Amino acid sequence: MNGVVRLAYELELPQELAAVHPVFHISMLKKCMRDPSLIIPNEDIGIKDSLSYEEIPVQILDRQVRKLRTKEVASVKVLWRNQFIEEAT
Numbered sequence: 001m002n003g004v005v006r007l008a009y010e011l012e013l014p015q016e017l018a019a020v021h022p023v024f025h026i027s028m029l030k031k032c033m034r035d036p037s038l039i040i041p042n043e044d045i046g047i048k049d050s051l052s053y054e055e056i057p058v059q060i061l062d063r064q065v066r067k068l069r070t071k072e073v074a075s076v077k078v079l080w081r082n083q084f085i086e087e088a089t
Contacts, residue, residue: 006026007026008024008025009026010022011024019049055080056080057078058078058080060077060078061079061088062076063076
């Protein structure tokens with residue numbers, strides 16, 4: 001591939017994810033350092049036939065209230081099941 005940039009990649013997905021389209025644009029992928037401790041088995045996530053899953057909150061990590069001109073907006077940072085603290089939203 002002299003000078004050709006690959007913009008899409010086809011991933012080898014397990015049979016349980018056969019309904020997921022395996023081709024992704026490069027902008028959707030994140031660099032990953034191979035670390036077996038980061039692999040979460042599909043069974044633990046509970047992917048449904050509709051390819052959706054339920055996020056379950058585990059802990060509230062932070063709370064804050066932002067004061068705008070005419071109102072206050074409350075927000076919380078939540079740690080979700082099957083995610084690391086760095087991924088809390």
